[in-house]
Amino acid sequence: KSVEKMETTADVSNGAGPVYEQKKETLRPEDLSEMLAAGTKEIHEKAENTQFVKDFLKGRIRKELFKLGAVALYYTYTALEEEIERNKDHPHFAALYFPTELHRHEALARDLEYFYGPEWKSHTSCSKATQNYVDRIHQVGQEDPVLLVAHAYTRYMGDLSGGQVLKKVAQRALKLPATGEGLEFYQFDAIHSAKEFKQLYRSRMNELELDMETKKRLVDEAVKAFLFNIEVFEELEEIGKTIQEDVLDAGMPVHGAMGGDISKCPYYAAKMATSGGTAYICQLAMAALRHPTGQVLFATWFAALAGLAAWYLM
Template sequence: MKKKKTPSAPLLGLQSPCSLAQRKPELLIPEQHVIQLCRGLRSSSFESERGRELETSSLYKRRRRARALKLNKRARQRAATPSEELNHSWFDIFRSTMETEKRTQKSAEQTVTRDLSEQIKEVTKESHVRAENTELMLSFQRGQVTLPQYKLLLCSLYEIYRALEEEMDRNSNHPAVAPIYFPAELARIKSIEKDLEYFYGPDWREKIVVPVATQRYSHRLRQIGKENPEFLVAHAYTRYLGDLSGGQVLGRIAQKSMGLKSGEGLSFFAFPGVSSPNLFKQLYRSRMNSVELTAEERNGVLEEAVRAFEFNIQVFDGLQKMLSVAGNQQRQSSTDSKAVHGKTLQILGTFSPMLRMVLGLFVALAAVVGLYAL
């Protein structure tokens, strides 16, 4: 009794190449072509122009290869036109493989530690935008900064940089601080003192006024200098590279807005020790990225970077409030002065008839006394 022939499985793409090679070798032609097609698509997505071109030329290539073999008509037809399930099975396998690779790559990127400078840039992106949109910074960007604004800003910068640089000096040998310690190139305190003396005179220290937010910022810098010196990395990066990046532009804006000549009062924006800001920033980031931190310390630095931006935003808002209060007081004083002047004139106008009568009496009395003397 002859054994019934078992029909071949409909999904040829799911059969092993060895099985196909033994039973129907001509079917390896479309199978191999689909594999090569998938390999070609690895470098271009299915939606791309290249992907569509590969799919379009698929049928032509299969037929050309089938004609090159010595096959009968039916075998040639099957080799040139494989089942739809074959294509779908291989493309499904390809898609699944690519998705798995993407997930693995994404997971690896999240696992591998990125550069600290890039992480700080990422976590402070939103805070950076908010800082740029404070009223004080918008005045700089619009070229409308006033002398009172700039003078008050210098006062706050003096207190902030004095705290930062004193703590950087004190912790200059700390493993996290030493790589980014560039006092000759970046120190700002001497430049700010020079500007304050230009605007306020020799006794400028007695005239400094800062908002409460500036005092809080300075206190925080001194606190971490004693307790967590590695957090100084976040504040130094935020302040120094921020001032170095926008210093020249903001300096020109301030000079033009306030009508200052020959850079007097603008020493804060000048970095004579840095010949190329871009190259120096690359060096600084490289040094900062080389700092060895534990996972806990790194997270603490990132949180401190966000806090540094928040402190700066609070300082800018505090300075603007001080300017608003001073402006309101000045306007109120001017209004009161005008009111007092008006009342004085009104009083004089009210008593003018009486004054004329008194003068008349004095004249009459003088005449009587004169007659009596005669």
């Protein structure tokens, strides 16, 4: 398939937004982005079918877990961005170094301060499942930095894809301020066009000088990233069983209740949003009005899953 290849003609970090020069690029099966898409399809489907996700789609959620999801993301991104800084000049990562555009840990810290208050660090800690994820990121960054490509790609491209689908819905359902407090994780002020930036990122990644064996190792590492996400989902599900709190049941139908209409699936929504389907976005907005709470109290962490789905659907 062909896509528009994007390259910058100006510094993307100059604060004025990136300037892109477009030219045709034909993607090949051996391109890293294509290998990642194909190689993670099965594990994505496994993640989609975890009980945590099924319950989420039914709208059966607990509000406190929304904040715990944000905590998990904070520790994950702090580890990832520490290792990116350590390896920013590595020949197999330097082309993907976009700290101003992409880094999330400071935004997540502001979100946690909003939810927990100024002393949020004393009220939060890294969970066991999240620590396993963090440990792997540090191991990769220190022992095999090329594998950071897999972790950075699955996280950041997800943030720019499915995560964006849920941002406004979350803002409405949680009655968060229109000025963005509590949702800064989703806000990429230095990126003018998410679609164009993702194309640039994939193009840079495909141009890395990697042999086939290394590409296969990157696919394996991306699968591990999904597995770590599944572990966090399962952990949140277990924590939810111990929280004595009213369940907010806003009734998002699961696949079997959709009458075969894939357009009603949140994963399809992520795909349509990334392709710029204006009509579908309007439909999504109407659905959000009908089911605002059921879609998003888990949005901070679940948006990452929706985004991970979107990067191979694109």
